[in-house]
Amino acid sequence: MNPVSNNSQVSILGIGTALPIHSISQSVIAELLATSLHDQPDLARFSRRIFRSCGVETRYTCEPNYLGTSEECRYLPVGDRSNIPTTEERMNTYRREALPLAIEAAEKAIKDADIQPGNITHLISVSCTGQYVPGLDVMLIRHLGLSSRVNRLPLIFQGCAAGLKAIQMARDIVQSTPDSQVLVVCVELCTLHFQPVKEREALFAASFFGDGASSCVIGHADQYHTHYLQLGTGYSVLLPDSTEDMTWEVGNAGFDLYLSPRIPKLLGTHLVPELEMLLAGDNLPDLWAIHPGGRGIVDSVQNVLNLRDDQTKFSRDILKNAGNLSSVTIMFVLDAMRSELQSVDSTAKEGVALAFGPGLTAELMRFRYVPSYASLLTEHDHAYL
Template identity: 75%
Template sequence: MNLLNSNSEAAILGIGTALPVHSIAQSDVAQLIASSLQDHPDLARFARRIFKSCGVETRYTCDDSYLGSAEGCRYLLSGDQSSIPTTEERMKKYQQEALPLGLAAAEKALSDAGQSPGDITHLITVSCTGQYLPGLDVMLIRQLGLSPRVNRLPLIFQGCAAGLKAIQMARDVVQGAPGSRVLVVCVELCTLHFQPAKEREALFAASFFGDGASACVIGAPESRHHHYLSLGSGYSVLLPDSTEDMTWEVGNTGYDLYLSPRIPKLLGTHLESELGVLLGNDKLPELWAIHPGGRGIVDSVQNVMNLSDQQTGYSREILRTAGNLSSVTIMFVLQAMRLDMKAQEGALKEGVAMAFGPGLTAELMRFTYVPAYSPSVKEQDHAVL
């Protein structure tokens, strides 16, 4: 099939981000988890080491129980396991906390794009850390004052890649239905699914995830729009021999995540050829929005594509200051990049965005930072898949 190509331009016109009020230093999280492992000194030592080296300094959580002692944190109990929150309890906490965060991000995105709630024709909601019905989409329509006839497209349980997948879905909507305005809202409360550590893999997964929300408005740019991201071609690909390397299953005490240590190597093996499909014969772009799924993932992409520290700096900074926010994270990276370009009064620049999730799935997309409205921003035809 051909990569998407259309004469109807679609762009990210505005972005909004939101974080919970509770921030916690990575060193404090490491101490909290190590304290819960007093009967397992080898695991405690591993926790301190991996938490120190994963590239995270600060994370955010919707649950203040992480701010106290190990004895007061029900998610990390080392003794009696009977009071660990059930999946039902975690979902109730999600239902309580997800809407305010999503609402804050959505309102910022609408304001940034200069759009009113009545302009929105489609709403894509994204989350893999909680589910309930009527869902986040219905609640956002009511709270934001969107039309009750808005086309709702919930995208659930797709992991870290889902934020970029939603952006590409919104691009397709705009290009297929000119005049559409799509609001994308991602909310992830990853800390609700922390588990008492039983093995090193669980500690690795717990070392960098945090909570947050992001949103964006996607539509055709107009003369009043500036500093937007014009969306080019892109696609989703399943990488070979990687089905078991990232799994996310519903358990009795929350969702159980497994991340294989092979993931950075797998990306290093397959990503260069996939980017060749995406870019064709074009030169490598200047801007790189890499989902910081972990320090090793950013390292792998940087090494394979021979990128500079400056080019991976946006991703590393988001990882450092907020951690991996699952599907939410890619918009944090794009917003940091966009604001930096604006502050530098930068010229038009080409870029690539990428995010990774279970499958092992890679979402890849071209984009262009446009400082001032330019109806001539078009993309050339590219390779065939």
């Protein structure tokens, strides 16, 4: 668990993100859901309240069916539910729509890192909202021009924490094999799994998930790299007494998600000792890349750590403008953070990235924003990466 030394340059060298072309306002999706609950007025009123308070204003979807009238929406039907898309139909849509988003994000990351696709040695593909074989990894190799001998590591069905999990896996690969360059690609089509709601708990999941893709390239930084994120130590932990608080199971009409309202409280209870272990006596850093699993989760982390509003704004802005994109989201947060630090000509700053998923799993990782390789070499302050 010891921090890596300051001369370790395993870093995120490039980041790319992508969103579907269809955007939908929170008020529109809330009305679709409330209308589908016309025969359950109490639940409909509760749904409107949840959708207004969850911190989301806009989401993106690969499914144009949500853009029509409530009578036309097959995912949240007003009356007859016999035409709800089956899991097979949803997976066919996933297979058609996931690849273009993944390619867009990956191409941006490769360009941002200024590397050749053929130099990628490892591909970590991440998704929990759809599967098929030959999978996304095989398709990406073909479309991106990667080597046919690239080491493929699919990371599937790990939920929202998987994006940061993949970054930490890539860091470990590069640390053990310095010449490696790892491409991480996450794609999630969460809106494919919306379905009629029968109980209050299901409304929490429906209120903030959206579709998108993100990607990053991880390798060793050198004197030519600027504005990158140096990766420090990190780990994954299962939080106690929380196994049933987040579940994701395959059903006949899509995947069935359950999110317990206890999750923010659980994180508030167990996060502090984990961060104490991660930081090993060092002070809290300036930067916080928090996976916005929902407004309550960001609130809980901010309150328990006494963070300022400007330290959680990146997470809240992504939640507001795109929703929770599951594993994809953490790279959106890191990209927004890096862009602002670059725009204000910031000096090097240390940070912590956090993501949470089924288990209940917490992923924790230290990182540092580095404006340039040369600036890092001239620093003489305490380095706690």
